[in-house]
Amino acid sequence: MASEQPSETRLKTYRGSCHCGAYIFDAKMPEASSLNASECNCSICSRMGSVWKFPVRSADIAFVKGDPATLTGYAFGNKAFTYKFCPKCGVSLMTIGYSQPPKEGEEREPEIALSLRAIQKGQGLDIWKMDLAPMDGASFAPVYEPPAYTGPEPKAEVEGGKLYTGSCHCGAVRVAVKTKPLDKTYEGPIYDCNCSICGRHGPLWIYPNKEQVEIQGEENLGKYTFLTPGWAKTFCKTCGVLVYNQTQALTDEQLSKFSEDVRNFIVGAAHMKPINIRILNGINTKELNVSRIDGYSRPPAFAEPQP
Ligand SMILES: [Zn+2]
Ligand SMILES: [Zn+2]
Ligand SMILES: [Zn+2]
Known part of the structure; x- marks a missing residue:
């Protein structure tokens, strides 16, 4: 009987980057057909149209250009996860954090969701062709209150607008x-x-x-x-x-x-x-x-x- 291949060897290396090229990385993930990507309806993912691969181990992501520590980070609510994007072109690369915070003295790798939008084209990964698993992030506490617009109304007249x-x-x-x-x-x-x-x-x-x-x-x-x-x-x-x-x-x-x-x-x-x-x-x-x-x-x- 053929022995089971270690899962490590079934991963494929994809190249990803922001648009301006300040940050380029290689990420090991399964083939597109078995990638199990998700689409989340929470307040931030719905604004970004995010498509995530979660989780990806930090050991499976290697930056070949740009120091990920210099990405802009944004956290909100209970600040469990930080959303990381390029300060120059604004492209989101990943989210990093803990679903359950580590206990005191506990050493644990953070969890990473990688933005599949940042994966470069031509590597067999097309998010339009993927079945995205819905994730109901909107139901997680705390409830998000959208900030209120307090400026003037736009001047245009729009019939039935x-x-x-x-x-x-x-x-x-x-x-x-x-x-x-x-x-x-x-x-x-x-x-x-x-x-x-x-x-x-x-x-x-x-x-x-x-x-x-x-x-x-x-x-x-x-x-x-x-x-x-x-x-x-x-x-x-x-x-x-x-x-x-x-x-x-x-x-x-x-x-x-x-x-x-x-x-x-x-x-x-x-x-x-x-x-x-x-x-x-x-x-x-x-x-x-x-x-x-x-x-x-x-x-x-x-x-x-x-x-
Ligand atoms: Zn950039
Ligand atoms: Zn979300
Ligand atoms: Zn903002």
Whole structure:
């Protein structure tokens, strides 16, 4: 009889990274088909669209670039777990902590949930093709109270419109959006994009005009720009939650560097303030008509960061 292989050898090594490439790691995990990833509905995971592999042993994660101690950490509630993200591009890499705190004098490895969104493409792991196990983190105490938006209403008039408010997780950034009701009847595009940056951050985008959106705490946003000058993915510097996509009109010279379809998109979106609706209160994202967009396949090709 063939002897059972030790489970160690059945693990595959995946390369992962944030978007800007400041942090690159190798993680040993099972093949995608038996990975048992989960999707959690708690206050922070639902804002981040997190897809976790839990647990991963710390011995199975090796950073090949960047010191994980310099990742920004965010903890809340009973502070059992700390959410770690890149301070430059805001991409979440992992959560580390203890479901049960160690007793005094007890030596125990912390538990790690690894963000599968940070795993680089081309390694046979596609979260759109995985069966994600639901995890009911929202039911764990303490109950999360969403921070209240207290700023002005957006100026735009929207026929049949509704005012939504929301925030990052820590409340440093709060938003108000006036839009057609975000329910089954919503006809504007709602995009779940797998491009190099959206795939890592996990937002669901809608595309309101700038006058439909108000932001409180703009100064608390980190802004990450690549490819398109003046455009930035904005995320809370404290908790890492992605908020909106900053756009601006480009000069003809700047536009000339892009292909025609990208140029058209940039020109068309310059007056918009695309917002991540995962941060809005009172929305059931499961009932919305979300379109998956294969942004990753659109040129220019993204060079996955290597050390
Ligand atoms: Zn980064
Ligand atoms: Zn969660
Ligand atoms: Zn925050």
